[in-house]
Amino acid sequence: MSLCSVSSPVLIAFLFTSSWIASGATAFINSSFLSHRYLTVDYYDKTCPNLEHIVSFVASQKLKESPATASATIRLFFHDCFVEGCDGSILISSKPGSKELAEKDAQDNKEIPVEAYDIIEKAKAMVESKCPGVVSCADILALAARDFIHLLGGPYYPVKKGRWDGQTSMASLVYSNIPHANSTIDDMLKLFSSKGLTLNDLVVLSGAHSIGFAHCKNFVNRLYNFEGTNKPDPDMDPRLLKSLRRSCPQYGGNVGVVTPFDATTPFAFDNAYYQNLQRKLGLLASDKALFLDPRTRPLVQALAKDKNKFFQEFSLVMDKLGNVGVKRGKKHGEIRRVCTMHQ
Incomplete structure (x- = not known):
């Protein structure tokens, strides 16, 4: 599973000044606000002009084969953005023998159908064949989520691009950073606020x-x-x-x-x-x-x-969700050639 024309300014002020926003969450929000200005709709117009056509084609073909892929990919995007930001870290596979599992192997992500991961891998491989080493897995995931929403009758909206892929993926960060089936409204508001999102965004x-x-x-x-x-x-x-x-x-x-x-x-x-x-x-x-x-x-x-x-x-x-925790530059991210593997 962010904007807000309906949200009350008083409520928003409360959400962002309440004592339960930890300093770490505040830093995460600030980082997101600083990074999102680098995202643009035309980011790959010169370096990979057919990017959107490629992802759209792969998504439409996959939908015919497996309709459940649509909702799974949208969920994959939500879970990625809520844990360490929209950086494709949910796509990284756990390293054999590692004490720390990757995000995709966290209990709360095990229910995401494998088709969602497969569609990103397929789209990435096709993009790499045309524009090697240029497009991030995080951007491909954002595009695929939009395409599936539109293919099922939802809105078609422009996707800003320019995200870099995250370099770490930790299963231990997942549980506390995503909503749960029995979450209360207070629970969800606290979580959404920590991502810079509001009550209206939640609904x-x-x-x-x-x-x-x-x-x-x-x-x-x-x-x-x-x-x-x-x-x-x-x-x-x-x-x-x-x-x-x-x-x-x-x-x-x-x-x-x-x-x-x-x-x-x-x-x-x-x-x-x-x-x-x-x-x-x-x-x-x-x-x-x-x-x-x-x-x-x-x-x-x-x-x-x-x-x-x-x-x-x-x-x-x-669009607002896609700006959460965006990473830029070699210090904070990378452009992975294979989405499951940290370079």
Whole structure:
């Protein structure tokens, strides 16, 4: 799974001055703001003029073979940007015998389908054949995420480029830097703020759940034993509850089973996700919280009413997300020729 025409200036001021923003997070934000000015839409116009056509072609071909690749790649982009910034570090493979696993092998990333990594490798190989040693894996990932969003009916937005690839990848950094299925609104606001993102960004980026799937283990507690009551979550539509129980039995038999975030239009990138939240059709506890919390409910309602507004907001927020923790120069990054290997 960042911008903000709807966010309250007072709230934003609170988020960025609250005592729970650590000095390390502040430095991360400042670094992102300093780096993003180097990103431009035409960054590769002279050095790799066919870059966008190559990535788009590979994405469209992969979508025909494996539709699930789209949501997986978008999730891959979110997880990359939230851990050490948008630097392609999630693509690096763990070194055999190393005590520290790479990001992709963290427990929270193991559910990302391998197709997402494969599409970036395929696109990178084709780009390298035309423009060797020029384009970063981080930029290819940002482009692929945009292309899949558009291929599924979502907005087409310009992607600024010029990111360098990160030189480190640590699984130990993942858990504390990404949202979880049971995250509260306060949890998510704190996390998003540490990346320079706002309440509005949180709600808009959550709209990526318009597509994609979640494993049973991420919501099974809502079906049978919500908050230790031995009863289902009352904030779930009974018809959805019945359907999910068929797929996800309480004890065993659901390993590897997935169900769509969006129960109505699971393969279309649209604003039905927000409409579903109003009808108690949110899948994760973190999804339903967006409608129940008075701080985020008005934004959910506004985006549910107007798909064009959602598309406009989402395009802006994706641009803002793509600026998080950008790295530039040999001191901080590299241009990897193979995305899985640090040079």
